[in-house]
């Protein structure tokens with residue numbers, strides 16, 4: 001063990017400003033290596049934990065310059081946008097190791113059509129789909145499929161480019177809005193029309209280094225804005241881990257039929273993937289099927305997954321980046337973790353910013369507050385600055401206790417524009 005930690009980087013840049021990045025920073029702070037951590041651009045909570053640099057996550061040239069100026073030895077990239085802009089490619093040119101795929105690997109998230117083609121080519125379980133850039137053939141195809149049906153913008157749309165249409169009319173509107181109306185801009189110039197899958201979803205986060213990989217603890221997200229899975233899709237309103245719907249047997253099936261063939265397919269396509277492959281899975285009665293790949297940690301999955309990982313996260317991410325992941329074994333806590341996202345009223349549509357957030361003087365044991373869309377105002381007070389504002393987490397021996405802890409703290413955080421779902425974890429709790 002000692003020889004490994006000796007070679008760990010002494011200075012790390014974490015790129016991003018959301019809850020995911022705050023959770024990554026907190027996990028890296030637990031590393032015995034005690035590396036210096038800088039975050040760009042960070043948020044109010046991150047700035048209380050580590051140094052922040054005011055360079056935006058999509059400013060590739062600015063980030064490379066920051067890395068050189070601050071003598072950063074390792075970069076961990078949080079969000080998808082810098083990955084698809086080629087940040088890791090540029091860092092590689094500058095000789096800086098990074099955790100996160102290069103632009104070719106990031107395309108697995110940035111193009112749903114590219115991913116679907118790979119899934120179909122390698123026989124990885126997924127829903128059948130058609131690809132369109134013109135309205136007329138798309139509408140014709142719709143009439144040949146069963147309703148509900150799913151219409152997806154090909155490109156990045158911050159988790160909002162997917163419409164699960166309950167009627168033919170709704171599907172037709174989505175097609176027209178994306179292809180003609182310019183909804184989602186260039187991301188919606190091409191679309192997929194995909195058969196609807198039914199079941200429970202799970203998020204499988206995998207640390208990948210070429211064909212070596214480690215599957216992180218399971219989790220389940222809550223994508224809809226409202227209780228009981230109602231309202232529009234969001235980036236994610238809350239999570240818990242483990243997702244017990246993934247039984248040990250099902251976990252083996254997911255590994256053998258989805259994760260392993262995915263990792264091999266990606267390598268076979270000539271992509272040297274070193275980063276997180278996040279597989280969104282629907283657990284259908286016919287077996288697990290891939291909904292999507294993301295090429296980064298999930299948000300808010302990371303907030304519940306990383307606290308259960310007992311390994312030194314820095315060691316794992318560094319090994320993945322350097323191609324030495326083989327032989328590492330994951331140690332996972334038996335605790336249950338749950339995260340409730342506090343959002344600003346209006347999210348995922350328009351919402352206000354600049355509302356004061358007041359916290360209780362102390363957070364009870366087994367709870368934590370992870371910052372997402374927060375900033376400091378002129379007086380240094382924490383205010384809202386984004387749609388998803390905070391992730392309030394609970395940790396305990398049972399999911400029920402973890403939920404009770406998180407919800408109790410949610411009630412004690414004051415903010416005029418706050419809203420959150422009241423049923424995070426309910427599906428698993430009610431199943432028992």
Ligand code: AMP
Pocket residue numbers: 127150152159162164194195196197198201223233280291292
């Ligand atoms: P995606 O970004 O492709 O994961 O889609 C976002 C969300 O839309 C997923 O988490 C699902 O809740 C839903 N979704 C996507 N594809 C399908 C599908 N084929 N059937 C049912 N729901 C879907």
Ligand code: GLY
Pocket residue numbers: 159221235236294297298299300301
């Ligand atoms: N929570 C889903 C995502 O990170 O895309």
